[in-house]
Amino acid sequence: MTAAEPVIFGREPELGELRELVASLVSGAGGAVWLEGEPGIGKTALLGQVIAEAARNGCVVRHATADRLSAQFPLSLLLNCLGIGPDAHEEELRELHGRLSAADPAAPVVADELAELVVTWCVTAPVVLLVDDVQWADEASLLVWQRLRALTEQHPLLLVAASGPARGRTEERGGGARRIVLPPLEDTAIASLAAHLASAAAPGPRLRRMLAGAAGNPRYAREIVRSLSRERLLEVGNGTAELTGEVAVSRSLAESVLGGLGFFDGQMIGLLRMAAMLGPAFSVTELSTVSERPVSDLVGHVEDVLSTGVLVESGLQLSFRHELVRQSLYETTPTALRLALHGQAAQVLRESGAPVERVGEQLLASISTGDAELDESGVDWLVRHGRELAHRVPACAAELLGAALVPLPAEDEHREVLLTARALALVQLEQSEQAHDLSERALDEVADPVRAAELTWYLVWSLAARRMADEAAAVIEKAETAAGFELRWLARMRAKLAQAHLMRGASAEAEATVDRALTEAHASEDDYALGLALHVRGTARARNSDLAEALVCYQQAASALGDDLEHADLRLQVLSNRMMLLFALGHAEEAGSALHEMLEIAERSATPSRLAVVRLSAANHYFTVGRWDDAAAELQAAGELTGEMTSHQLRWLHGISAMLAGHRGNRAAFEQLLAVAGEPTPDSQENSGFLMVASVLRAEIDGEPQRAVAMLTDVMDTSERFGSSYVWLPMLVRLARDIGNEEIATRATNTCVGGATVGAAPNILAAAQHCRGLLERDPITLRAAIEHYDKTTQPPKLARAVEDLAVVLAENGDKPAARKAYAQAVEVYVGLGAHWDLQRSAARMSPHGIRSPRGKRPRATTGWPALTRTERQVALLVGDGMSNPEIAAELFASRRTIEVHVSHVLAKLGVRSRVEVAVEAAGQQAQA
Structure with a gap:
């Protein structure tokens, strides 16, 4: 590569394909290629690579770029490309320009003369003609270009056309030209590009978040880094390029x-x-x-x-x-115009009956700067819709209600309504301290007994959320003596108090309190109180290993809560617990149905923070059951909600994402995700479990099994309870065995078996069998675990157990059975795209003289072959005319997941509409 050539990231497959075309040209074989992608995606940079490669190989290279004026001048693009004009260096080209100027550009003789010229050049050397921005080309140039394509079959001529996306121009893609569509760059490539521009080893977390706005477009990524550098908002330390603070889009960047x-x-x-x-x-x-x-x-x-x-x-x-x-x-x-437009938009949307969240967002934006205040109509709208807004978009509601309250005098009739709605918004946001402070202050101000009771409920909620059970009990005791205090509020508060007792480990107090809450809930006929109390009772039963009773409680709680908007978040918590319990009991299909129900509710009515949790739960489930494409789609959708996540949920997101990248062999993404997440701390909470196991996976990939064993042993020894350790204990047994540490392998097995005796969930029993089979080198015990993993649809665990079985059989001298088991594991890994697992299993079988039954086959990056199995399913269903919601129902996925899959399909196929996807799908079905 010469010094003038740009540094290109993430385009290795496309570069390889173009270089092969140049190599074929030098050998005498012509060709034509159509390079397509959105503006800034890197087409011009790739053309520069082709020019440099062709020049190095002694080819004649001519190139030109079209613009918006090109279409007005017939043959302008092609003449520029061939260098034909009145000022051309060669007399022959000046004369040809004179003859063509007097001719009809569409006349066959014109195409004949230009074709003859190119053939003459091909006699002395291979010829490369390149045109950029063909979407602006004139029709006459395109017609001659098609004529030149025919010459590539007989002469050393390579035609390279680059085009932005443009509808109605599909005819240029035909004629035998190879089509290369440039999809958005992967995050890892964008990160590498940014690091190069900033002279650093890697971008920091804040810079990566800002780069996400480029959506894989290298031009926009470059603009971001260069703008930040110009304005001195970027600093490099310890090899990391990072923003100096939270930076908005600057004027110069915009x-x-x-x-x-x-x-x-x-x-x-x-x-x-x-x-x-x-x-x-x-x-x-x-x-x-x-x-x-x-x-x-x-x-x-x-x-x-x-x-x-x-x-x-x-x-x-x-x-x-x-x-x-x-x-x-x-x-x-301009700011003044923007605020006025937001205010106008809020009014127009209000009058048109738009959803409250759309109106609320515009109202908030209309007072986002300066001393702007809500007008009287805005306050009146909040009085009517504040509670609904708090349920739909609590962050917007809390801020908007706070702004509305500031100028209102104490005697204003609207204050009580707005105060109560804001307390609800803070509860929905799980901001317990702020909810506590506001509720206490508001109780001194509110005169209406109904609103006072509601604020008391929010006060108890805020105390219980922080496990302040004694303080919450004191508030309830005071409320019981208040005249006219409704029983439904007491029932809700009592159920929340029971939950606080449970979180503190006070089981007896929790049981007694929830019993009383259930009695009050039934007496008051309050569905929310009943659902909350049943939810707490179910959790208590699950912790006491009474899983069947817990399942009944969760089912009853879901039925009690129904479809009321006020109940949506609690209902999602109940369904989430029910789904996990169903899966733990081995009811995989029912768990999948419960998840689908959760996703439908969350997309329809959940708060953004709850939707983020549901998406993470879905990604977790899809990863476990081997639907890794769907897991990746849910993680992408969840990544759009990081602003709504707690630090704990962010660790969950990064952990699952890292696990997926690690197992699929995407090392760059794997390392970046772990760097963003930071070092995990051993704890027994599931959300951190993925991050911990991902760090162990990195140690294993780095060839440091001793470090991996040490990390897992530390977690095993410091965990307070069994929790979800059954997920990774078989991994610890395998690694300990591999390094010859039988003592740790035995301890890990005993821990897993001990957990199986405490909780009789089939998944835990299967993990215990998996550990015992590995430790004792017993194929029969391993097959028992394999049977459970197969029956409960857990391909990743199934493949790992079958891989372990293959190793044990080989160690026991039964090589034919070992080969058969190994082939089964490889088949599952290939289906998952688990490239690291294929590499690991091959290394484990190699000492026994058993080779992998299948070689690696690189996946294409564009076109139908580039689609994953799930993306092909989605594309075919699009071809059948199904909408996204219908496809989601068909595939038991969320609507947003299907949207992500469809966007990937569009990018990989290089099309812009569902109609074009349908055409491609029909062609594939016709070939099948």
Whole structure:
């Protein structure tokens, strides 16, 4: 590579393909390639690589770039590419320009002369012709380009055309040209690019979050790093490039990004600014309402923007492909105008009956800067809809209600309503200390007994959430003596107190308190109190290993709560516990149905923080049952909600993501995820378990099994209770055996067997059998564990147990049975895409003279072969005309998961619409 060539990241497959074409050309074989991708995705950089490679190999290289004016001048692009013009260096080309100027560009004689010229060049050396931004090319140039394609079959001629996405131009892709679609870069490639630009080893967590706005586009990633460097907002320390603080999109960065949208006219940019103010995703109806333009007037504009890839379809909504573009459009709108537009949008959406969360977001944005206050109509709307807003988007509600309360005098009639709604919002946000302070202050101010009772419930909730059971009990005791205090509030508070006792380990107090709460809930006929009390009783039963009774309690709690919006978060907690219990009991199919129900409820009515937890639970489940593509999709969707997650939930997210990347052999992503998460601390909580096991996996991948054993042994020795350690204890037994430490292998097995005697969940029993079979080198015991993993649909555990069986059989001298078992494990690993597991199992079988039955087959990066198994299923269902919700129901997945899969399908196939996906799917089915 010469010094002039750009450094390219993440395009190794495409670079390899283009270099092969040049090598074939030098050997005498011509060809044609169509390079396609959105603006800034790296097409021009790849063309530069082709130019440099061809020049090094002695080829004649000619190239040109089209622009928006090209279409107005027939043959302009091709003449520029061939160097034909009045100022050409060669007299022959000047003369040819004179002859062509007098001819009809569409006449066959013109194409004949240009083709003859190129053939003449091919006689002396291989020829490479490259044209960039073909989407702006004139029709005459395209017709001649098609004529030249025919020459590539007989002459050493390579044609390379690069195009942005454009609808209605599919004819240019035909004629035998090889099509290479450039999808967005992986996060690891963007991180490497940013590190290179910043002269660092890696970007830090805050910089990585900002780079996520580039959505895999290298041009935008470069703009981010260069802008931050110019403004001295980036510092490098210990090899890490990091933001000096939480940095918003700067004016200079926004203007640089918008410079890349120069192909849009002012009217379109104005419409995109309106869209940007509606948020990352919006409906065409909302855009029509806010812009006060009929939907029919927007059709052409929306299609144009979709064709460029600036906007993409997201289910029934539209969204900006690059959050950075949306932020740039937003930040470059003058502040005064922006606030006024938000206020106008809130009013128009209010009058149109839009969902409360959309109105609330616009109201909040309208007072986001300066001394702006809500007007009287805004306050009136909050009085009517504040509670619903608190359930839908509690963060928005808490801030908006707080702003509305500031200017209101103490005697204002609306204060009590707004105070109570804000306390509810803080409870929904699980901000227990703030909820406690507000509820206490509000109780001194509120006169209405019903609102006072509700605020007392929020006060007890805030105390119980912090395990302050004695203080909560004192508040309840005082409430019992208050005149007219409704029983339903006492029932709720009592159930919450029981939960606090349970969290403190006071089982007897919890049982007695929940019994009384159930009695009060039935007497008051309060569904929420009944559901909460049954939920607490179910948790108590599960902790006492009465799993069957716990399952009954959870089922009764879910039935009691029903579909009421107020009950949504609690119902999701109940369903989550029920799902995990069903799976632990070996009812995998029922657990999957419970998860699907959770996802439907969460996407419809959960608060953002609860939705984040549900997505993590779904990713957890999908990882366990071997639906790794769905796990990856849920993790991507969960990654959009990191602002709603606690630090504990972030560790959960990073842990599952790292496990997936590690097992799939994506080392760069694996290391980055572990770096973001930081060092895990041993504890028995499941959310940290994935991160801990991922760190153990890194030690094993690094060839340090002793370190891996030490880490797991430390966790085993410091865990206060059995918890979820059955998930990784078989791993510890295997590793301890591999390094010859029988003492630790025996202790780990005894720990797992001891847990199996305490809790009779089949998954724990299977783990105990797995450990015992490994320790005792007993194929019969291992097969018992394998049978359970198979029956309960746990392919990853099944494959690891079968791999262990193969090793034990080989050690026992039964090589035919070992080969058979090994082949079964390999088949599962290949289906999962578990490249590290394939590597590990091959290394374990090699000393026994048993080789892998299948070689590695690299997966394509674009086109139908690049789709994963799940993505192919989704694409075929799209081809059948099914909507995203229908596909979600068919595949037992969430709607957002299907949206993620569809976006991956669109990117890999290089298409822009579901119709084009359907055409591709139909072609694949016809070939099958």
